[in-house]
Amino acid sequence: MDTTALLHTPLYDWHMRHGGKMVPFAGYAMPVQYPDGIMAEHRHTREQAGLFDVSHMGQVRITARSGNVADAAAALERLVPADIVALKPGRQRYTQFTNPAGGILDDLMVTRLEDTLLLVVNAACKAADIAHLRAGLAADCDVDVLEERALIALQGPKAEDALAAILAPADATTLRAMAFMDVRALPVVGADCVISRSGYTGEDGFEISIPASAAVALADALIAQPQVSPIGLGARDSLRLEAGLCLYGADIDETTTPIEAGLEWSIQKSRRAGGVRAGGFPGAEIILAQLAQGVTRLRVGLRPEGRAPVRGGAPLYTTDSFADGIGRITSGGFGPTVEAPVAMGYVATPHAAAGTRVVAELRGRAVPCTVSALPFVPAGFRR
Amino acid sequence: MTVYYTSEHEWLRVEGDTAVVGITQHAADELGELVFVEVRPADTALKAGESAAVVESVKAASDIYAPVDGVVLEGNPVLADDPARVSADPEGEGWIFTFRVTDASQLSSLMDAAAYKALLG
Structure with a gap:
C-alpha cells in the first residue's frame, strides 16, 4: 500500500x-x-x-x-x-x-x-x-x-x-x-x-x-x-x-x-x-x-464459547434475549497461545465476578461468554 | 466447469447452476492464518455483494460476498475444526461454501483467470 x-x-x-x-x-x-x-x-x-x-x-x-x-x-x-x-x-x-x-x-x-x-x-x-x-x-x-x-x-x-x-x-x-x-x-x-x-x-x-x-x-x-x-x-x-x-x-x-x-x-x-x-x-x-x-462497571476478561472471535464493540447482555444491556466488549480476538477467542470489556459490577456467565451479540447471534480473571496467560515477568 | 474470479478476490467453480466458492491465494496471503470461518445458514438467499460468510484471522473479521445472486447450499464442513485449511489450500480443499446460482447471466460480469491475474498486476 x-x-x-x-x-x-x-x-x-x-x-x-x-x-x-x-x-x-x-x-x-x-x-x-x-x-x-x-x-x-x-x-x-x-x-x-x-x-x-x-x-x-x-x-x-x-x-x-x-x-x-x-x-x-x-x-x-x-x-x-x-x-x-x-x-x-x-x-x-x-x-x-x-x-x-x-x-x-x-x-x-x-x-x-x-x-x-x-x-x-x-x-x-x-x-x-x-x-x-x-x-x-x-x-x-x-x-x-x-x-x-x-x-x-x-x-x-x-x-x-x-x-x-x-x-x-x-x-x-x-x-x-x-x-x-x-x-x-x-x-x-x-x-x-x-x-x-x-x-x-x-x-x-x-x-x-x-x-x-x-x-x-x-x-x-x-x-x-x-x-x-x-x-x-x-x-x-x-x-x-x-x-x-x-x-x-x-x-x-x-x-x-x-x-x-x-x-x-x-x-x-x-x-x-x-x-x-x-x-x-x-x-x-x-x-x-x-x-x-466502588464503581458501577468494571473492566473484565471474557472467554467466548466456541471458536468465533468476538471483537471490540460487541454489546454484552445477561441472556440471549438481548433485553438487558450490561456492557460491551472493548478488545477481542483470537488468542494464539490460549488457542481460543479472548476478549476484554466493561460489565456492570454485579456481573464482574470471575465465572459469571454473560452473552455477547455477534452478527445477531448470542455467544455465551464467561467472565475470566486476567491475564489469560501466566505473566513471565522477572520479579 | 468454468472458474470465475471477482474483484473481491474470490473464486467460483461453476458446474451447471452450482458453484463452489472460495478465496484466492492472494486473499489468503493477505488475510494470514484463519482462526474461524462462519457461513450463512443453508438456504439463505443472497443478492450479489451480500455477505455469505465471515472469515476471521487473528487480526480482523472479513466478509466473503455472494459473487452473484443465489442461495447458500452448505459451508465446507472441514473448516469448523480446521479453519487454517483455507490458508493452506485456498483454491482447493479450503473452499468456503457451495452456492446455487439463480441468475447465470450475472456470471459474464466476473473475470476469468487471465483477467484476474491482470488485476493483481
Whole structure:
C-alpha cells in the first residue's frame, strides 16, 4: 500500500528489508506483520524473543529547572495518580494522565533517572500529551521531546539471553541482574541506551531507547541472534490482549476511570485518601471516591464459547434475549497461545465476578461468554 | 466447469447452476492464518455483494460476498475444526461454501483467470 504520506521510524527501511507489511498506524507507516505471519510471530514471542519497533511512541524528558529531579517528580504528580516522588532512581512505573472527570487522557510509563524523568507515551496521543505536560508543568519544568531517539522492544523468555549476547560482559551481568521495571543506562552497539525491563506482551523483556542513528545497528545485532525474530503490530496486539493489558483508545479512554479499568494497583497509598500526598491530580475527587465506594462497571476478561472471535464493540447482555444491556466488549480476538477467542470489556459490577456467565451479540447471534480473571496467560515477568 | 474470479478476490467453480466458492491465494496471503470461518445458514438467499460468510484471522473479521445472486447450499464442513485449511489450500480443499446460482447471466460480469491475474498486476 502507499505509505509515502506517513511518518517513518528510523527502522522503516529495515522493516522493508525484512518483508514487513506496512500499514498506517497513528500517522506512521508501521509493520503489521512480517512474512512469518501474526500467529507464528505471536508464538515466537511467547517461546523465544521478538523484536518490536515501537519508535512511533513518544519519548519525553522532564527536567526540573531547579536541577533537582525530586522537583520534577513532585510536579508530575499534578498530572498523574501514581507516586512519582517515592519512585527510586533506576525504577519505572505505569500510570495515566487523568482528566477532571477522572477519565484517562493516555497511559504511560515513567522512569526516574538520577537527574530527569523519562516518559513513554502512546503514539496517537503524543502531541496532546506534550501540550498537556507543557501546560501543566510550565511553572517549574522543561519538557523535551526526544525526537532523535528510537525505541526497540525485545520481548520473550529468551530476550535476556539475546540482549546479553550483544553487550560487554560487565554490562551483560548488569542486565541479567535487572528486576522487572528496573531501568539502566548501558552502551549497546556503541550507543548510549536506556534499557528498561518492561514491555507490553506479558513476557519478560526489555525496551531499549537508543539514538536514532544507531537503531538499525541495534536491530541488526539483535536479529542476528538465533532466538530473535521481527514482530509486527498484529502480534503485539494479540500478545497484549492475552496478557490482559489495556490498549488506549479501546479499553481505556477519556470516559473510563482508572478504577473502572481495574488499574487501582497503579495508584499507590501515598496518593489515596489518607495518604501523605492524597489526591492533587485531575479528577482526584472522583477517582478517590470510586476507590472508597466502588464503581458501577468494571473492566473484565471474557472467554467466548466456541471458536468465533468476538471483537471490540460487541454489546454484552445477561441472556440471549438481548433485553438487558450490561456492557460491551472493548478488545477481542483470537488468542494464539490460549488457542481460543479472548476478549476484554466493561460489565456492570454485579456481573464482574470471575465465572459469571454473560452473552455477547455477534452478527445477531448470542455467544455465551464467561467472565475470566486476567491475564489469560501466566505473566513471565522477572520479579 | 468454468472458474470465475471477482474483484473481491474470490473464486467460483461453476458446474451447471452450482458453484463452489472460495478465496484466492492472494486473499489468503493477505488475510494470514484463519482462526474461524462462519457461513450463512443453508438456504439463505443472497443478492450479489451480500455477505455469505465471515472469515476471521487473528487480526480482523472479513466478509466473503455472494459473487452473484443465489442461495447458500452448505459451508465446507472441514473448516469448523480446521479453519487454517483455507490458508493452506485456498483454491482447493479450503473452499468456503457451495452456492446455487439463480441468475447465470450475472456470471459474464466476473473475470476469468487471465483477467484476474491482470488485476493483481
